[in-house]
Amino acid sequence: MDKYIFPAVFETGEKKGYCVTFPDLPGCITEGDTLEEALQMAREALELHLYGMEEDGDEIPSPTPPEKVRVPENGFVTVIEAWMPLVRDRMARKAVKKTVTLPKWLNDLAEKEKINFSQLLQAAIKERLCINENRRPSY
Template sequence: MDKYIFPAIFEVGEIKGYCVTFPDLPGCITEGNTLEEALQMAREALELHLYGMEEDEDEIPSPTPPERVDVPEKGFVAIVEARMPLIRDRMAKKAVKKTVTLPKWLNDLAEKEKVNFSQLLQTAIKEKLHIRENH
C-alpha cells in the first residue's frame, strides 16, 4: 500500500511536550517538545515503523476508527498519514557500511593512487549483477 492513515494518541507531558503512541502499532512511540515537533515526529515514527513491518513481511493491522480510540484524560487523538513511496525511496538510497578485507600491498597501492573504495565497490557490484542504472 502506498499510503496509510493511523490514529495517534498525543498525551501532554508532565513537564512539557507530548508523548505520541499508536494504539494499533505496539512499540511505535515518539515524542516532541512542541505540538508541531510531535506531529512531525509522529509521521516519521509511523513511516519507519510501517517500513520495518513491510520489510519483515509482518501483517499491517487495520487502523482503529479515531472515534473508538480510548483517550487518556490529558490526551487527544490525531490522524497521522504515512506516504510510503517517499520512505521506501529514502531507505533504498540509504548508505550501508560494509567491511572488506584486502591484502596490505593492494590497499597500499590503491591508497597511493587515491582510489575511492566505495565507488569502486559499487561499480564492480553493479557490473557483476548487470545493473546499468542507479537504484
C-alpha cells in the same frame, strides 16, 4: 498498500513536550518538544514502523477509527499518514556500511592512489550485475 492512515495519541506530561503512541501498533512510540516536532516525529515513527513490518512480512492491522480511540485526560488524538512509496524509495537509497577485507599491500597502494573504495565497489557491483544507471532495478 501504498497509503496508511493511523490514529496517534498525543499526551502532554509533567515535562515539556508531547509523547506520541499508536494504539494499533504496539512499540511505535515517539516524542517531540513542540507540537510541530511531535507531528513530524510521529509521521517518521509510523513510516519506519510500517516499513519494518512490511520487510518482516508482518500483517499490518486495520487502523481503529479515531473516534473509538481512548484518549487520556491530558491528550488528544489525530491521524497520521504514511505514503509508503516515498518511504520505500528513501530506504532503498539509504547508504549501508560494509566491511571489506583487503591484503595490506593492496590497501596501501589504493590509498596512495587516493582511490575512493566506496565508489569503486559500487561501480564494480553495478557492472557485475549489469545495472545501468538510467534503469535502476525495482525492489
